Every structure is written in structure tokens, then in C-alpha cells.
Amino acid sequence: MKKNKKKSAIYAITAALTLSACFVLFQLNRHDDLANTRQEESLIEKPIKKYGYDIDFYKIEERTIEKNQFLSEILTNAGVNYSDIHNLAENSKEVFDVRNLRAGKKYAIVRDSCLSPEALVYVPSVYKYVKYNLKNRLNAEIVEKPIATCIESGSGTLNSSLWNTMIDNNMPPALISKMEDALAWSIDFYHTQVDDEYRLIYEREYIDGEAVGVGKLLGAYYKNYANEYYAVYYDHEHYSGYYDLEGRPTKKPFLKAPVKFSRISSKFSLSRFHPVLKRRKAHFGTDYAAAYGTPIFSVANGVVTRVSYTKANGRFVKIKHDKTYQTQYLHMSRFAEGIKVGMHVKQGQTIGYIGSSGLATGPHVCFRFWKNGKQVNHLKENFPPAEPMPEDELDAFFTYRDKMINLLDLVCNTPVSIMTDSESETSEP
Numbered sequence: 440m441k442k443n444k445k446k447s448a449i450y451a452i453t454a455a456l457t458l459s460a461c462f463v464l465f466q467l468n469r470h471d472d473l474a475n476t477r478q479e480e481s482l483i484e485k486p487i488k489k490y491g492y493d494i495d496f497y498k499i500e501e502r503t504i505e506k507n508q509f510l511s512e513i514l515t516n517a518g519v520n521y522s523d524i525h526n527l528a529e530n531s532k533e534v535f536d537v538r539n540l541r542a543g544k545k546y547a548i549v550r551d552s553c554l555s556p557e558a559l560v561y562v563p564s565v566y567k568y569v570k571y572n573l574k575n576r577l578n579a580e581i582v583e584k585p586i587a588t589c590i591e592s593g594s595g596t597l598n599s600s601l602w603n604t605m606i607d608n609n610m611p612p613a614l615i616s617k618m619e620d621a622l623a624w625s626i627d628f629y630h631t632q633v634d635d636e637y638r639l640i641y642e643r644e645y646i647d648g649e650a651v652g653v654g655k656l657l658g659a660y661y662k663n664y665a666n667e668y669y670a671v672y673y674d675h676e677h678y679s680g681y682y683d684l685e686g687r688p689t690k691k692p693f694l695k696a697p698v699k700f701s702r703i704s705s706k707f708s709l710s711r712f713h714p715v716l717k718r719r720k721a722h723f724g725t726d727y728a729a730a731y732g733t734p735i736f737s738v739a740n741g742v743v744t745r746v747s748y749t750k751a752n753g754r755f756v757k758i759k760h761d762k763t764y765q766t767q768y769l770h771m772s773r774f775a776e777g778i779k780v781g782m783h784v785k786q787g788q789t790i791g792y793i794g795s796s797g798l799a800t801g802p803h804v805c806f807r808f809w810k811n812g813k814q815v816n817h818l819k820e821n822f823p824p825a826e827p828m829p830e831d832e833l834d835a836f837f838t839y840r841d842k843m844i845n846l847l848d849l850v851c852n853t854p855v856s857i858m859t860d861s862e863s864e865t866s867e868p
């Protein structure tokens with residue numbers, strides 16, 4: 440199934456929130472007409488199909504592959520002759536080799552109305568199945584199952600850690616990290632407190648009526664002793680992601696460099712001549728040269744994860760900004776006073792001073808940018824813009840935002856389900 444990324448399902452949602460004390464019908468859409476079309480469509484009666492076969496005409500026997508059970512045995516039992524089995528195995532190698540069938544996985548024998556074997560269906564995962572045609576073609580095809588995206592909501596009040604509370608509230612674990620992602624720049628999730636509150640509206644993906652994953656987090660609300668915070672997911676050509684109520688990205692941009700009045704003395708490179716080692720070596724950082732003792736600051740808010748010394752790096756500090764990004768600052772002459780592991784630092788806060796400790800020829804900071812555990816060139820990364828979204832988009836955003844706030848305000852204490860949205864991908868023009 441192709442996902443329409445740009446204008447995805449989220450804008451064409453008829454969301455009916457069933458709340459513990461109230462029942463409210465909501466339109467959370469940019470294109471109200473789509474919802475109506477869909478209601479009309481759903482009145483047409485469709486035949487019930489399984490694996491693409493109309494169950495009124497086909498007999499479908501579902502089983503599980505047993506230990507040491509091979510295709511030949513399954514198909515012989517089903518009444519397929521040996522030469523057909525051999526041809527099927529040959530013809531399907533490229534698509535899904537029959538040697539990849541695994542014990543414990545589900546399969547089905549599909550028989551036509553005369554009970555002769557029509558197909559073998561193998562189900563390697565919830566997302567797809569492999570159909571081995573047992574008639575004529577004797578080949579295989581992989582069929583991706585349609586994913587229905589439903590909009591759901593959930594909320595809770597912390598009575599222990601955030602994680603435990605959300606698990607107690609039956610929130611899917613994947614959602615926890617999405618909420619942190621949406622709000623990590625405004626909320627310190629290391630220090631959540633009892634009585635903090637959260638409310639979320641999110642996509643849940645279903646296949647055959649079974650929850651298989653979490654889609655986008657569409658709206659998040661968090662309240663702690665200090666303040667209330669909102670994040671609204673919004674697709675926009677400049678930046679698709681979470682915005683605050685004023686239309687600014689909730690993630691703050693990183694400062695371009697960790698020192699003022701510096702110059703880049705060596706760029707990020709997969710192969711450069713190392714001035715001390717005298718050989719070519721990848722340089723996974725950007726060097727900023729500055730005078731000894733110049734303050735080095737954190738390029739964004741975060742938590743210090745390392746304050747250390749190694750022969751190559753000299754004195755260095757590493758900071759975790761969110762679940763994706765970490766930064767590291769090498770060759771310091773000394774650390775800033777009080778810098779220690781576990782400490783929170785703010786964007787622009789001094790963490791150490793320029794030096795040449797470790798393998799360095801002159802005073803500089805080697806600035807390293809980690810993304811999902813790998814070092815990347817931060818000057819080439821696509822970070823959220825510092826500016827709010829353009830004026831001409833704001834009206835549309837505010838309208839959408841207000842609907843989202845309304846929905847979030849209505850989320851009560853128990854997880855509730857909202858109407859499905861399985862057809863919307865194809866409904867977009």
C-alpha cells in the first residue's frame with residue numbers, strides 16, 4: 440500500500456471521542472467532504488474475503504507450521520503432486536523462497552468450491568502474506584495487507600514514573616518515545632513528578648482488527664507543576680513535525696558552533712590527513728579553532744552523559760539532547776566548574792574551555808555530532824527552522840490547532856477509541 444505522505448490521513452478524520460462521561464462527535468479535518476464520501480461508501484455491501492478469496496466460494500484451512508515440517512509435506516498432505524511442488528519451489532525462489540518458511544508461522548490451504556487446492560498462503564508477519572498459486576502458474580506473490588489507521592486518544596495522571604504510568608494506562612510503549620520526541624525540548628522528562636498529567640491523540644495502525652503499531656502522534660498535552668505544554672503535529676512544506684501553539688517548531692534548532700569568534704580549521708571528512716598521526720583517517724567532527732581558554736558551550740539543552748579524558752580526545756564532554764541527538768566536545772583545556780554526568784545544561788551554557796589536550800596540534804574544539812549513535816556532519820543536517828511557519832500558512836495552522844486543542848481538552852482518563860480511517864489514503868486527490 441502506498442502511503443500518501445504529504446497530506447496523510449490525519450486531516451481527513453471524523454473523530455468520535457467516546458469519553459467516560461461524555462460523547463462528542465468531532466471533525467478533525469481539512470476536507471470535510473471526504474468524511475461524507477466515506478460514510479456513503481461504507482453502506483455498500485462487500486463480500487467477505489480472506490487472503491483475497493471470497494469465503495463464500497473458497498474453503499480456507501488455517502494451520503501453523505510445525506517443527507521440522509517442510510513445504511513438500513504440507514502440500515503432499517493437501518493433495519498437490521510432487522512435480523507441481525517441485526515447480527512451485529523453483530518458480531517462487533525469487534519472490535519468497537520456500538526454504539524460508541518457518542516453524543510456528545501460520546499458513547493456510549485455500550481450496551476452490553470443488554475442494555481442489557487453489558493456493559498455499561504463508562504468513563511471515565502481520566504486515567503481509569505470501570500467496571503460492573497451486574494452479575496453472577505455480578508461482579508466488581507477496582501481498583501487503585492494508586493497514587487501517589485509527590485515531591485514538593489516551594491520558595493519565597502520574598502516580599509513579601512516566602513510563603510506568605503510561606504502561607498502566609495501556610498506552611503502547613512506542614507512544615512514550617513519540618511524546619518525549621514531541622515535547623523533549625520544553626519538558627525535562629528525566630524529572631517528571633507525581634500528579635503530572637498527559638493527554639495524547641495518536642494514530643494506531645490495525646491489520647485485520649489487530650493493533651500492529653503506532654502511527655503519528657497528532658497532538659500532545661503535558662501539564663506539570665510549572666506549566667501546560669502542547670505539541671501539534673503539522674505537515675508543512677518547510678518542516679513536517681511538532682509545533683507549539685504559536686506555530687513554532689517545538690524542537691529548537693541547534694546552535695551552529697559551540698564557540699564564538701572561531702573559525703573552522705578542519706571539516707568533517709571521511710578521509711583527511713591527520714596532522715598528528717601523519718596519515719589519512721576519517722575525521723568525524725568539525726574543528727573550531729579559537730584562543731586558549733575561550734568558553735565552549737552546549738549547542739542545545741541536554742543532559743551531560745560523559746565528562747572524561749582519553750589519550751586521543753583529551754578532556755571531553757558529551758551531551759544527550761534527545762533520543763536522537765548527542766554532541767561531543769573534545770580537546771578541552773579544562774571543564775567548566777561543576778560539570779558532571781547527569782547534569783542538565785542549557786543551550787549556550789559553558790561546559791569547558793578551548794585547549795589542545797589529547798591528539799591536537801593547536802587550541803581548538805573538535806565538535807562531534809551524533810545522530811542515532813552515528814557521527815554525522817551537523818552542517819549538513821536538516822534541523823527544524825528557527826523561525827515560525829510563514830504568515831500565509833498560520834491561519835490554516837491555527838484552525839487545525841484549535842480543533843486539536845479541543846480534542847485534547849476532551850480526552851478523559853480512560854483510553855478511548857475513535858472512528859477508523861482506513862480509506863483516506865486513496866481519497867486524497
Ligand SMILES: [Zn+2]
Binds near residue numbers: 705804
Ligand atoms: Zn577534530
